[in-house]
Amino acid sequence: MAYSQKVVDKFEQTLKNPKEASVGRWKPGDKDFHRVGTGIVGAPACGDVMKLQIKCENIDGTNKIVDAKFKTYGCGSAIASSGELIDMLKGKTLEEAQNISNQEIVDILELPAIKIHCSVLAEEAIHRAIDDFKSRRNND
Amino acid sequence: MNTYYFDYASTTPVDSLVVDKMKECLSVDGAFGNSGSRSHVFGWKAEELVEEARVNVANLINCDPREIIWTSGATESDNLAIKGAAYFYSDKGKHIITSKIEHKAVLDVCRQLESESYEVTYLEPNNDGIITPESVEAALREDTVLVSLMHINNEIGVINDIEAIGKIVKQNGSIFHVDAAQSAGKIPIDIENLEVDLMSFSAHKIYGPKGIGALYIRRKPRVRLQPLFHGGGQERGIRAGTLPTHQIVGMGEAFKLAKEKMSEDFKNLSKYRDILWNGLKDMEEVYINGAIDNTFPGIFNMSFNFVEGESLIMALKNIAVSSGSACTSASLEPSYVLRALGRKDELAHSSIRFSFGRFTKEQEVKQTVELVKDSVNKLREISPLWEMYQDGVDLDKIEWA
Numbered sequence: 001m002a003y004s005q006k007v008v009d010k011f012e013q014t015l016k017n018p019k020e021a022s023v024g025r026w027k028p029g030d031k032d033f034h035r036v037g038t039g040i041v042g043a044p045a046c047g048d049v050m051k052l053q054i055k056c057e058n059i060d061g062t063n064k065i066v067d068a069k070f071k072t073y074g075c076g077s078a079i080a081s082s083g084e085l086i087d088m089l090k091g092k093t094l095e096e097a098q099n100i101s102n103q104e105i106v107d108i109l110e111l112p113a114i115k116i117h118c119s120v121l122a123e124e125a126i127h128r129a130i131d132d133f134k135s136r137r138n139n140d
Numbered sequence: 141m142n143t144y145y146f147d148y149a150s151t152t153p154v155d156s157l158v159v160d161k162m163k164e165c166l167s168v169d170g171a172f173g174n175s176g177s178r179s180h181v182f183g184w185k186a187e188e189l190v191e192e193a194r195v196n197v198a199n200l201i202n203c204d205p206r207e208i209i210w211t212s213g214a215t216e217s218d219n220l221a222i223k224g225a226a227y228f229y230s231d232k233g234k235h236i237i238t239s240k241i242e243h244k245a246v247l248d249v250c251r252q253l254e255s256e257s258y259e260v261t262y263l264e265p266n267n268d269g270i271i272t273p274e275s276v277e278a279a280l281r282e283d284t285v286l287v288s289l290m291h292i293n294n295e296i297g298v299i300n301d302i303e304a305i306g307k308i309v310k311q312n313g314s315i316f317h318v319d320a321a322q323s324a325g326k327i328p329i330d331i332e333n334l335e336v337d338l339m340s341f342s343a344h345k346i347y348g349p350k351g352i353g354a355l356y357i358r359r360k361p362r363v364r365l366q367p368l369f370h371g372g373g374q375e376r377g378i379r380a381g382t383l384p385t386h387q388i389v390g391m392g393e394a395f396k397l398a399k400e401k402m403s404e405d406f407k408n409l410s411k412y413r414d415i416l417w418n419g420l421k422d423m424e425e426v427y428i429n430g431a432i433d434n435t436f437p438g439i440f441n442m443s444f445n446f447v448e449g450e451s452l453i454m455a456l457k458n459i460a461v462s463s464g465s466a467c468t469s470a471s472l473e474p475s476y477v478l479r480a481l482g483r484k485d486e487l488a489h490s491s492i493r494f495s496f497g498r499f500t501k502e503q504e505v506k507q508t509v510e511l512v513k514d515s516v517n518k519l520r521e522i523s524p525l526w527e528m529y530q531d532g533v534d535l536d537k538i539e540w541a
Contacts, residue, residue: 003454008454011451011454011455014522015455015515015518015519015522018518018521018522023521023522025527040524040541041541042540042541043540043541044485044486044489044525044535044540045484045485045486045489045540046485046540047448047474047485047486047489048448049523049524049525049540050524051524051527071522071523071524071527072522072523072524073446073447073448073523073524073525073526074448074451075448075450075451075454076450076451076454078448078451079451079522128541
């Protein structure tokens, strides 16, 4: 199976310059950690685990994603899908982020049919991260 | 950087000496004749070359040339051996023994026979991937008509003790088939010392062309097979079809060369495997799939925990290797071979098979050590599992969604 050049490029950029590609994490104790939502999806036994974190700020009464980070264990297209999702998220409101569909990632990366589950994983990751953020806010 | 080829267990380039011989059997000024043509010199010349090649193949395993039948490759040889024996001797019993880590060319044939009312026992390997003679002995029954096991496993390189297993199978009066696609020409095989009835060979795993193989069929005591192909009566009626002279000559030449170069090849492969392993063994969470002892050094299968195999292959873009990861297969299932060894699924997903060969250079392997280290480290940097492992989280205790 051959990947599109877009998957290959995204994968290679991520490996070459992980920081610039938003690889990383916020951990408990970090300043602003209470404004971070974390979503972990997948399982090692299935060959894919995606961890997505979003940092939100309340701007004019709405929560906007100001930054996002990820780490992914998985095939090349899972790593590329995570990176692509991160690019989409920044600057979006939680509502807009909630509405991102996996199809957008499929289209941008031209994912082959057998790799569509990678994009589904990315969509699930953002839903989890948003839920986590909301549950934290309630606890504030 | 050139791309380095470390996938010799998948296929090998044809040796240029082999190519030269093959070229002489194709065009109008060469031996293009049909070896079945008995009435003219063109046929006689082709027949002479075919028989010369048969001797070369027989010499490699020390058998009578009349015990070698040409096929289209090891897949056909496996089909002919297993189905041929199972059908011919069906009145003796319908039980077959094989293992869970055979090549699909054996497993799928067994599945087919199951649908034809045969019963198949699939032996479990031990943790190193070896099928023990004891496990064969325990599975044998009065109605066991055939035992089919591979010599060298294609994914992990472990070597089965076919001498010991053969004795046990013979005592039971069952037929013993060995798939030697990965071992012929790589480690010594002397049929005189083995109680093997049928043995499958492939040319393209040992610097011969694709599309040609052979089956050894014991004459004393004679093993009978029901043919799969019917037609012009070639190969004494066991395998009909015009003989592809150039392919056969290529296989014969490749097997002749293999005999000459076996010990030198083996020495080099051992050196390459040691360079790779010594260079990587001090990394954290690196596992050998199979065993380092009792393993053919040309095949080396490792898992880098917390790194998915396909992504590692992508990162190693100038190195041609294969993986047991699900993501490299159409089925999305991780390697059934590694799972049968009792490896956790995540380690199967993280596996990489390096297979070296005659044209591998020491410098390539040395460079690969550094590239693998670098790529594994980079991928671990972006792996959430590595992060958890570093934090001291027990991954087995997490409930994954």
